[in-house]
Amino acid sequence: MADHTLTISDRIQQKLDDLTRAERQLAHSILENYPASGLGPLSALASDAHVSVPTVARMVQKLGFKGYPEFQAELREELKAKVKNPIAKHDTWADGAPEHLLNRFTDAVIDNIRHTLGQIDPQAFDDACAMAADTDKHLYVVGGRITHTLAEYLFLHMQAIRPHLTHIQSTSNAWPHYLLDVQEGDVFVLFDVRRYENNTLKLAEIAHEKGAKLILFTDQWRSPVHQLADISFSSRIVVPSAWDSAATTLLLVETMIATVQNLTWGDTKDRMEALETMFDQTRLFRKFT
Amino acid sequence: MADHTLTISDRIQQKLDDLTRAERQLAHSILENYPASGLGPLSALASDAHVSVPTVARMVQKLGFKGYPEFQAELREELKAKVKNPIAKHDTWADGAPEHLLNRFTDAVIDNIRHTLGQIDPQAFDDACAMAADTDKHLYVVGGRITHTLAEYLFLHMQAIRPHLTHIQSTSNAWPHYLLDVQEGDVFVLFDVRRYENNTLKLAEIAHEKGAKLILFTDQWRSPVHQLADISFSSRIVVPSAWDSAATTLLLVETMIATVQNLTWGDTKDRMEALETMFDQTRLFRKFT
DNA sequence: AGAATTTTGATAAATTTATTTCAGAAGCTA
DNA sequence: TAGCTTCTGAAATAAATTTATCAAAATTCT
Numbered sequence: 045m046a047d048h049t050l051t052i053s054d055r056i057q058q059k060l061d062d063l064t065r066a067e068r069q070l071a072h073s074i075l076e077n078y079p080a081s082g083l084g085p086l087s088a089l090a091s092d093a094h095v096s097v098p099t100v101a102r103m104v105q106k107l108g109f110k111g112y113p114e115f116q117a118e119l120r121e122e123l124k125a126k127v128k129n130p131i132a133k134h135d136t137w138a139d140g141a142p143e144h145l146l147n148r149f150t151d152a153v154i155d156n157i158r159h160t161l162g163q164i165d166p167q168a169f170d171d172a173c174a175m176a177a178d179t180d181k182h183l184y185v186v187g188g189r190i191t192h193t194l195a196e197y198l199f200l201h202m203q204a205i206r207p208h209l210t211h212i213q214s215t216s217n218a219w220p221h222y223l224l225d226v227q228e229g230d231v232f233v234l235f236d237v238r239r240y241e242n243n244t245l246k247l248a249e250i251a252h253e254k255g256a257k258l259i260l261f262t263d264q265w266r267s268p269v270h271q272l273a274d275i276s277f278s279s280r281i282v283v284p285s286a287w288d289s290a291a292t293t294l295l296l297v298e299t300m301i302a303t304v305q306n307l308t309w310g311d312t313k314d315r316m317e318a319l320e321t322m323f324d325q326t327r328l329f330r331k332f333t
Numbered sequence: 334m335a336d337h338t339l340t341i342s343d344r345i346q347q348k349l350d351d352l353t354r355a356e357r358q359l360a361h362s363i364l365e366n367y368p369a370s371g372l373g374p375l376s377a378l379a380s381d382a383h384v385s386v387p388t389v390a391r392m393v394q395k396l397g398f399k400g401y402p403e404f405q406a407e408l409r410e411e412l413k414a415k416v417k418n419p420i421a422k423h424d425t426w427a428d429g430a431p432e433h434l435l436n437r438f439t440d441a442v443i444d445n446i447r448h449t450l451g452q453i454d455p456q457a458f459d460d461a462c463a464m465a466a467d468t469d470k471h472l473y474v475v476g477g478r479i480t481h482t483l484a485e486y487l488f489l490h491m492q493a494i495r496p497h498l499t500h501i502q503s504t505s506n507a508w509p510h511y512l513l514d515v516q517e518g519d520v521f522v523l524f525d526v527r528r529y530e531n532n533t534l535k536l537a538e539i540a541h542e543k544g545a546k547l548i549l550f551t552d553q554w555r556s557p558v559h560q561l562a563d564i565s566f567s568s569r570i571v572v573p574s575a576w577d578s579a580a581t582t583l584l585l586v587e588t589m590i591a592t593v594q595n596l597t598w599g600d601t602k603d604r605m606e607a608l609e610t611m612f613d614q615t616r617l618f619r620k621f622t
Numbered sequence: 623a624g625a626a627t628t629t630t631g632a633t634a635a636a637t638t639t640a641t642t643t644c645a646g647a648a649g650c651t652a
Numbered sequence: 653t654a655g656c657t658t659c660t661g662a663a664a665t666a667a668a669t670t671t672a673t674c675a676a677a678a679t680t681c682t
Contacts, residue, residue, distance in 0.1 A: 285591030
């Protein structure tokens with residue numbers, strides 16, 4: 045019988061490098077919902093992972109088991125042990141170190157997400173996405189000293205999705221130039237979290253005066269920009285750190301990207317294909333295997 | 334298929350009175366360490382409970398299953414659901430719109446976080462943070478086309494925490510210049526997620542040759558850089574979107590920032606005060622009220 | 623680019639596992 | 653305790669799963 049100090053999950057991850065392509069594919073499938081998938085018949089596991097039956101048999105042996113039944117037997121032992129002693133081993137959280145900052149931080153972030161999502165009006169969110177998807181209007185994305193990373197993240201994805209797009213860094217003193225061409229009805233997505241920035245507020249004021257629509261991502265205390273904004277989203281950002289967390293805001297941004305992408309499909313498709321071609325040509329990326 | 338609101342455990346207990354002596358004996362054995370024992374072969378279950386093989390077969394049918402395999406399949410489904418769900422519990426989710434993309438996306442992200450954290454070795458994480466906190470060595474932060482936003486995020490915070498810090502964009506063709514001064518023992522934090530980038534790999538290779546330590550943030554399929562890396566962290570990044578999610582990786586980065594900050598306190602304090610003063614002087618921020 | 627090596631999956635063989643059959647044991651009623 | 657019913661398990665049968673074999677495909681190396 046195999047070493048009892050390591051779970052099968054651990055061992056699979058350790059060996060991940062020694063595995064072949066099909067075996068790695070299988071390994072990920074096993075870990076995907078561990079341990080349930082490994083407790084079914086070998087053939088089910090194989091077809092779930094889109095590999096052949098012998099591949100499973102071989103990998104199980106590579107992991108040090110005499111055969112699949114022995115592998116399953118140990119999985120069941122693990123499960124038994126875990127049910128008996130739920131805290132001890134690998135409760136999907138980082139290894140039995142309940143007070144590790146990783147765990148405390150993660151708890152805080154999940155809590156933030158849940159709180160934030162609880163306060164968001166799905167209709168307002170959809171409206172904001174519709175505004176961001178309107179290609180008749182120019183879309184401006186504005187971030188501050190730290191938040192410009194989020195702005196950039198949104199910008200990069202929007203670039204593949206729609207034209208008429210500008211990323212303004214409010215920290216740059218060149219920003220007033222960008223506002224010259226703003227038309228009534230143009231859309232601004234602004235990011236402003238605490239240590240709210242004067243430049244962002246000024247920029248928002250000017251944009252507002254010019255008749256632009258403002259969508260604001262801010263924190264639970266809300267940037268002063270929110271008084272001008274048509275739609276604002278407040279994220280909880282407090283974590284056990286001297287700094288604030290942008291994770292929840294990023295989640296909202298990513299969801300917005302996905303939604304806008306759905307709204308503008310068709311167009312997006314062509315743009316993405318064009319992008320792919322460009323990247324292939326510049327050989328910036330490796331082929332994904 | 335059977336009723337999905339009741340677990341098999343529930344159903345066994347309900348039927349307990351209608352069972353015969355041998356069956357009751359078996360039932361108790363199943364509940365004894367549930368669900369592990371039910372996931373083994375029928376004959377093992379029979380001998381564990383000191384009943385005959387046909388008794389097991391008969392009882393499983395009494396519980397409403399067509400046969401033992403079907404019974405096991407449902408046990409596995411239960412297990413899958415249970416592993417997935419111990420925390421989730423959607424009460425505070427976005428207003429009664431369970432199928433809204435916001436909710437589906439959030440579910441996916443939380444799932445990704447849990448999965449990712451379950452596979453991280455806290456010790457490796459601490460080691461990586463210690464490396465990133467070592468001010469005797471130069472720290473390089475490297476991102477790719479999309480991931481440079483994460484790299485920038487890390488860079489901005491590290492800037493307040495420690496000196497000897499460089500942000501390299503692997504997409505820029507100026508990056509080879511940055512590597513000229515790399516000393517043995519210098520530390521690289523690299524970001525590379527799928528559509529892995531050739532430039533990042535090359536950069537990592539050169540840095541590795543020069544004797545630098547590499548810390549890698551990648552995805553579940555792992556960038557080829559991971560073979561060179563001293564420590565890697567793989568995040569799950571799949572969400573209901575045409576794009577991947579960076580939220581989990583951001584969570585790790587933020588935790589790393591907090592940890593490094595703790596490790597270097599003292600120094601950091603002075604640096605942060607200096608920064609505050611600078612910002613006050615440039616009147617970039619509003620006073621936080 | 624071509625040869626050697628490794629990886630992979632279709633198929634067949636072997637083994638294990640589940641189901642059915644049926645005779646005997648246990649419980650119940652009078 | 654006889655006679656009936658219900659329950660139980662040994663053994664046989666049927667079905668499935670696992671393991672082994674081998675040729676094709678992919679990869680690596682020269």
